Amino acid sequence: MSFVRLLIGCSLVFSASSVLAQNMPADAPNARDHAVLSRYAGSWLVAQEIREFDQAGVPSGPKDSDVARLEGRVTRLFYMAPAGKSALVVQRNYEQALERAGATRQDACAEKCDDRGFGPLRAQPAKPQLSKAQLEGWSAETLLQMWQETGSERYWYGTLNASGSTLHVAVLTAKPGTVALAGKYMATVVEIIEPKAMHGRKVTVDATALAKGLQAEGKVALYGLFFDTGKATIKPESKAQLDEMARLLQSNAAAKVYIVGHTDNQGALDANLALSKARAQAVIDALSSTYKIDGKRLSGTGVASYAPLASNASESGRARNRRVEMVLQ
DSSP: OOEEEEEETTEEEEEESSOOOSSSOOOOTTOOOOSSBOOSTTOEEEEEEEEEEEEEEEEOSSSTTOEEEEEEEEEEEEEEOOTTOOHHHHHHHHHHHHHHTTOEEEEEEESOOTTOOOHHHHSOOSSOEEOOOEETTEEHHHHHHTOBOTTOOEEEEEEEEETTEEEEEEEEEEOBSSHHHHTTOOEEEEEEEEOOOOOGGGTOOOHHHHHHHHHHHSEEEEOOOOBOTTOOOBOGGGHHHHHHHHHHHHHOTTOOEEEEEEOOSOSOHHHHHHHHHHHHHHHHHHHHHTTOOOGGGEEEEEOTTSSOSSOTTSHHHHHHHSEEEEEEO
């Protein structure tokens, strides 16, 4: 059966020239293909997991330690292909569609996948949207518990530019872990990580907490101030944090503070020093112009990556290090 890849805007769609297979069970309730990448034609969507903001580790090389550690909106989709399709056919359709759409391959392997750690990628979801149907007497929940057979994997991981963002896409196809089905079907898990900032309200430090932090520690790290990568213009979603900073300063007219910008260790040190200082100044300018805080009470500087709060070896550590601090003078 030949498959045609269609590119519609930013979406990839696999289209079959014949009607979808009739013998596959019903999809998980309210589950659907990702807007960017649809399934191999006729496949059963066994389960779906969506985490609006989380960390994900994606195998990116032959060693167990070769892992791309990512943050954002994580979508995992568990598919079972129609009977009689080989792992090669199923996986190759995904790979070709992605690469013809401009995706850049970061890693791939076939059957001999060395020490890549696929466990987290195909682990049973904590809160899945799960099909209520069965396949040859096997429930979706039982299939997920034994999702794929180790040693039969075909894997592809790469990045795809869509709507101005870089998406990370991992596709892993293998024989089902259920022995009774392993000679007939192929199981695929697709994971897509989309860059997404945490909602500002969830990282905003209110005026009361600011006051307590300054009194106890002499400083407070702020993660509710948002900037685009490499830029020093404050984004609109920073308003909630600026409101609380202004409220503190307005209620304590004697307080004077330093605004200190911090970066992770990515990029040149001199550029990061300039960037962190520019971001600190942008915060001061916003407090002075919008909230009428006397500029004499505010002093800004940037220290780049000289004062990390965590290791820069992981994305989660780098995210902690990218911050603005309010420091009591």
